[in-house]
Amino acid sequence: LENQHLFRGLFYGLGADGTVGANKNTIKIVGEVTDDYVQGYFVYDSKKSGSLTVSHLRFSEHPIQSTYLINSANFVACHHFNYLKKYDVLKYAEKEATFLLNAPYEATEVWQHLPRKIQEEIIHKQLKFYTINASKVAREAGMGSRINSVLQTCFFAISNVMTRDLAIQYIKSAIKKTYSRKGEAVVEKNYQAVDMTLDNLHRIDYSAYITGEVPIEAPVSVEAPDFVQQVLGKIIAGEGDDLPVSAFPVDGTYPSGTTKWEKRNIAEQVPVWDPSICSQCGKCYFVCPHAAIRVKVYDRDWLADAPAFFKHTDPIGKEFYKDKEAYTLQVAVEDCTGCKLCTEVCPIESKTLPGHKAIDMMDVEPLKEHEKNNWDYFLSLPDIDRTRVNKGTVKGSQLLEPLFEFSGACSGCGETPYLKLLTQLFGDRMLVANATGCSSIFGGNLPTTPWSTDHEGHGPAWANSLFEDNAEFGLGIKLATDKKREMAFHILKHMREEVGSELADAILKNEENSEGELIDQRKYVNELKKRLRTINTEESYRLYQIAEFLEKKSVWIVGGDGWAYDIGFGGLDHVLSTGENINILVMDTEVYSNTGGQKSKASPIGASAKFAVKGKTTGKKDLAMQAIAHGNAYVAQIAMGANDVHALKTILEAEAFPGSSIIIAYSHCIAHGYDMCHGLDQQKLAVNSGYWPLFRYNPLNEKGKRFSLDCKNPTVALDEFLYHENRFATIKNSDPDMAGQFLNQANEGIKLHWERIEALKQL
Incomplete structure (x- = not known):
């Protein structure tokens, strides 16, 4: 048994709400200020944000020998009210434990909104119940949805781990240390949130009456298929460890x-x-x-x-x-x-x-x-x-209909709108090779996947290989698809009379250039498969197996800048050189977003990122110009937030181009350091400042019209774009002289880039 004097706390948070970070700061404060030993375990899935996080914290005067998660807690905090309806957050609360709840209600109204099961547990376990509307406090302090400082203050106020005043002093010190590089304004907002907290923290003097009528919800809809409810639902509920091996698919395939x-x-x-x-x-x-x-x-x-x-x-x-x-x-x-x-x-x-x-x-x-x-x-x-x-x-x-929906991407993600659009345009005949990175994690995360199908069961076929070989992987998919298509047409020509010459000719002569022709081809192929089932020959069987390849496929290689500019660039360059009819989408966040914000060759000069905290000293690699240098590829640069019509037109053109095409899409990201609700505004500033010009290069056009500049010359000062983002502003705040040098170099780089653009207009 664990020492009964040991503090054992469970904290249920929402991914990206700051709960895990606040708890890590708490461990540092307690470990540095007191003589206690400290321990922390943090449990969360691979969703980018918005999923359940559970922090397990232990503090003790004696060495902590526990090498397992907490199963008896004397402090439980639930930082997201809706979790009460989905998870049994009080399952491991011991008798007379302290329970802290972030609730979007007045203190007098909280009890009536609790699920019946939660009320029963509070009463049965005689919990000390505290509540605060942390989201309201955070908003009023100008912190948006970041509730971590508020709830961390609540924790120290009611946990008795250390004196309240001393704890607040060290909380503010930790805030200064953690957020100073993001600017004084961010630090002050956190200070204000801490100061407002105690006036909004209330202890609920509940009666012994159970009044709740709110039921605990199932982890997934009751209308979901059995496998989703019985297996995926268990995993979502955090009970995946309880599933027997026999519950899982033998071949590893998931719906x-x-x-x-x-x-x-x-x-x-x-x-x-x-x-x-x-x-x-x-x-x-x-x-x-x-x-x-x-x-x-x-x-x-x-x-x-x-x-x-x-x-x-x-x-x-x-x-x-x-x-x-x-x-x-x-x-x-x-x-x-x-x-x-x-x-x-x-x-x-x-x-x-x-x-x-x-x-x-x-x-x-x-x-x-x-x-x-x-x-x-x-x-x-x-x-x-x-x-x-x-x-x-x-x-x-x-x-x-979008066939990419409800992913685990960050709220306000700049990558997913491009993927969603691809599926709306080409999804029912789309093959996707996805590089490792954010898009592969929110796109192929166990237990659920956002890649979907239409009412006929058609949808994108998706696969993820290694980080470094995605371009080669996608090229292999394209070559295999072409070979199967060639074989299917060859067999169909040979079986023309057996399947019916009229049907065979309709399939063979359909160019599949319009939406109507694509739909017709699918109807023809479905009819062909019906007829093939009545013909008992080896040739008929072979054609039936590959008949779907009689329909034109749209093959896409997608990934982020860490893949395209860095680790997978060699393969990307090779694919472009082949001239194969394949499409590449690079979602450029200018940083290794998935692994926490490390610099890449796409990171611009002066940007603060991991491995370049004081600012990257070299400029952004010009991937588009390197692609144009091949001379045979369709190359474009887009920014959906700056010009949605241009982005749409470019994607359609690239897919229709009879050769290799690459689209580099500006994708705002939380790693840039601002509220994602302003992501589209930042895209506009990126374009209007000349930092991210919009253009298309089509080598099949006549001379003088191959390169199309699709935006105006710069109309906004570069610093107006840069200093809205903490990745640049942090350098300005910490080292103004260096920031000034970076800005001058960035302006000079943009000037040279636009000179190259002027030269490209002559192509």
């Missing part, structure tokens, strides 16, 4: 499209649509990183069975029938992460209500039940015929 069953409910505020002023421009759902905003145009007859609070309006556009069809924008409130990119990009503001937009953020709790029903009904509506949609427009492309 796709399973993120839709998680319903993480991590957003405190979600977007709310006002159809009365919406222009239906498509920008909000175009930029949504988690595909939590969807739109559909459908027959009005469907409204007869719609829920009472289901919103709709007339569709705008000559391609729609206003008298017969309706338009609905629907938010998946349980899957939304509350990043606010949609409200930031919305261009429509009310003429009568200042500050009110066509889509606004509102507290989720009053909306949740209605919106859950609305989302379920929305999914039952039919998707629009793809041949009716102009996918070359932002609005049109967003009427297409």
Whole structure:
């Protein structure tokens, strides 16, 4: 048994809310200030943010011999209220333990909102129950969703690990040490949050009455398939260790499209649509990183069975029938992460209500039940015929079903909108080779995957190889696909009379250049497979096995800058040299995002990153110019937040290009050091300052038109872009002279880059 005088604390946090970091600081404070021995274990999955984190902390006057997770705690903190509905957070709380809860309610209202099971445990175990609305305190202190300093102060105030005043003194010292490089303003906001905390911390004097009616929710939807509920659900609930080996797939295959069953409910505020002023421009759902905003145009007859609070309006556009069809924008409130990119990009503001937009953020709790029903009904509506949609427009492309949804990427991620768009345009015939990095982790994370399928079961085929060979891996997929396609056409020609000459000719002559032709080819191939099942020959069997390759595939190699600029560059360069009809998407965050923000060759001069904390002393590698040097590849640079139409047009052009193509996409990232809700604004500044020019290079165009500059000359000072981001501002704050040198060098680099661009216009 563990020493009963040992402090044993469990802290349930939300990934990226600062809980783990705060607990590490707590360990340092206790270890340095007191004579206690300290220990910490931290448990979390590989989601980039927004998932459950559990910190196990032990403090003792004696050496700590425990080499296992805590199973009897005298202090439990739940930093995210919705966890009470999903996890038994008090399972390991011992009798008379202290329980700290971050709740979005007034202290007098908290008890009535607790699930019945939690109330029972509090009463049965006679817990000392404290609550604070830490999110409110953090917002009022200007810290957004970072609640770590608030809850760390609460911990020291009620845990008796050390005196309150001394603890606060050392908390502020730790804040200074941790955040000073991010600027004095960040430090002051944390100080203010600490000072506001104790006035908002309340002990709940609960009665012995159980009044709760809120049930504990299942870890996944009860409508999910059995395997998802019985295996994946257990893993999501943190009970994966209890599963027998026999529960797992023998061959290691897992179903796709399973993120839709998680319903993480991590957003405190979600977007709310006002159809009365919406222009239906498509920008909000175009930029949504988690595909939590969807739109559909459908027959009005469907409204007869719609829920009472289901919103709709007339569709705008000559391609729609206003008298017969309706338009609905629907938010998946349980899957939304509350990043606010949609409200930031919305261009429509009310003429009568200042500050009110066509889509606004509102507290989720009053909306949740209605919106859950609305989302379920929305999914039952039919998707629009793809041949009716102009996918070359932002609005049109967003009427297409995304086959990449609800990933574990950070809230406001700059990478996922590009992947989502690819699946809307090409997803039902797409093959993806994904380099290791953020995109492979949020794209292939056990137990759930965001890569999905349409109602016919078609969707992206996804695979991840090593970091260093992704380009070669993707090229191999392309060559194998081409070979199977060649074999399929060869056998079909040989079996032309057996399967029917009319059907065979329809398949052989279809060029598959338009959406209609692609759909027709799938119909033809499905009919072919039916006929092949009636022909009992070896040739028929061989063709049946590879018949799907009679349909044109879209092969994509995707990854981040750590792969493309650094570790996998040799393979990338080789693929471009081959001229094979393959597409490459580089999501450039200018840093090794997945491993914690180390510098890469894509990192710009003057940027602070791990291995270059005082600022990178060399400039950003010009990957686009190196690709153009091959002379045979389609090369483009895009930034969705700066010009969404250009990004869409470029992706369509690159996919249609009959050779190798590479798109380098600016992707804002939390490693840049600012609130991700401003990611699109930063993309605009990157372009307008000349830092990130938008262009396309098509070697098949006639001379003088091969290089197209798709943005204006710089109109904004470079420092206006740089110093909105802590990766640059931290150098300015800590070493102004060096920052000035970096800025001068960066300006000179941009000047030289634009001189090269002027020369490229002559190609």
